Structure formats: structure tokens, C-alpha cells
Amino acid sequence: MCNGITLARHCLMRNEYGRKYPELLDPNGRGYYGRFAFDEYLDELDMTVGEAILSPTRIFAPVIVRILKKHWRDVTGLIHNTGGGQTKCLRLGKNIRYVKDDPIDPDPVFRLIQKEAKVGWREMFEDFNMGTGFEIIVKRGSVDDVISITERFGLGAKVIGRCERSDGRNRLTIKSKYGKFEYR
Structure with missing residues (x-):
């Protein structure tokens, strides 16, 4: 890898x-x-x-500061998806099963890289953020406002999944149009 x-x-x-x-x-x-x-x-x-x-990496600090000022009690995790791609969440918390069952459709550059490198989609989700630059884990009651704040900064946002309890170590399930992938 x-x-x-x-x-x-x-x-x-x-x-x-x-x-x-x-x-x-x-x-x-x-x-x-x-x-x-x-x-x-x-x-x-x-x-x-x-x-x-x-293409430059988006700077998320201003939007995160605004979200934390208003919802600091409801934000339970922040993940900047660089180095570790979509699997970076596995480093956060304990005994959590992350389920990403509605991921953002990858930008065209990721499809091109996958095709040209001849690597599987599983590895693509491990190596690349696939268009999801930042993840905010937030309690349900604050979701709509967090999305609204994010959109005011000109960024797209949506719910891509949920967190569940896991026995033992952290786990991640990604369900995408390219397949279902399990990570530990």
C-alpha cells in the first residue's frame, strides 16, 4: 500500500x-x-x-471552529481524512463500529486513479479520502444545524453513516456502489 x-x-x-x-x-x-x-x-x-x-487540500478550521462554538457538547469526534483515507476513523475511540452506508460518490479523479493503478476499491478507500475530506461525528439532534453551518461555508455535507457499539476493537464497514468492505 x-x-x-x-x-x-x-x-x-x-x-x-x-x-x-x-x-x-x-x-x-x-x-x-x-x-x-x-x-x-x-x-x-x-x-x-x-x-x-x-488540487489544494481544503482548510476546514473555520467551519469546525463555528460548529464547535455552537455544538461542542454534541460533537463526539472529528476526523480529517488525510493519511489513512476512509479508514482513519478506526484510530478514534474504543469499541466502535463505524458504518458508512451512504458515502459520498468519489470524485472523477479517484475513479481514474483506481482504473489506471488497477487497484481494488477496498485499497482505494484505505488510501484515499474518496472526496470526504472531513468527518464530524455528532449527536442526531445537531445534525441538521451542523450541515447548515457547513453549507454556509460553501462546503457540501451530508450524513454518510452512523456509529454503533463494537465488541473488542474498532471496526469499519463501508457500503458503496463499488462493494461492501470491512476493516479493523
Whole structure:
């Protein structure tokens, strides 16, 4: 398993970039094996491959501060989905079963990476946030207002699942149109 952005670069970018910039490569790795130029425009992405790979990470701090000011008693978890993708929640809490049964449909760049890298969707959900940059675990009574606050910041938000008790260690179930995946 690789870091998500490393996998994206390696499976999308042409091998000429590795020859031209060998310092970018892992000496023990496969190198770049993709078929795209950095400045190649793809209709399915509505941008160049380089723009898709280098799109900046959203800064969630302002919206989180606003939510916590109003709902700090009802927020039971905050997860910034970088490094660990959709499985990062497994690091939070004890004896919790996270059920993500209505995940956000992945952005087109994730479908492209999956196709080009020839990796399974299970690994994609482990390595990438799949379009869910931040998760807020909140009590039911505050859900609508938390979504409303988030939308006022120009961000999309929806309920993607729920938390249940788990015997023993934390568990995660993701049910998506790409399959059902279980993680521990």
C-alpha cells in the first residue's frame, strides 16, 4: 500500500517524468508507469491531470471552529481524512463500529486513479479520502444545524453513516456502489 498521492503520481504520470526527475522516485519502487502528461486535459476530470493531482487540500478550521462554538457538547469526534483515507476513523475511540452506508460518490479523479493503478476499491478507500475530506461525528439532534453551518461555508455535507457499539476493537464497514468492505 502506498501513500495516496504517491500512487496517483505513479499510476497516472508518464515514465518520462521519472527519467527526467529521478529524485522523485523511490529507488525500490516501480516508478512512473502512467500514460498521461502533466498538462494533459481530461474531459472526465474537467481539468488537467496535473491540476487534479495538485488540487489544494481544503482548510476546514473555520467551519469546525463555528460548529464547535455552537455544538461542542454534541460533537463526539472529528476526523480529517488525510493519511489513512476512509479508514482513519478506526484510530478514534474504543469499541466502535463505524458504518458508512451512504458515502459520498468519489470524485472523477479517484475513479481514474483506481482504473489506471488497477487497484481494488477496498485499497482505494484505505488510501484515499474518496472526496470526504472531513468527518464530524455528532449527536442526531445537531445534525441538521451542523450541515447548515457547513453549507454556509460553501462546503457540501451530508450524513454518510452512523456509529454503533463494537465488541473488542474498532471496526469499519463501508457500503458503496463499488462493494461492501470491512476493516479493523
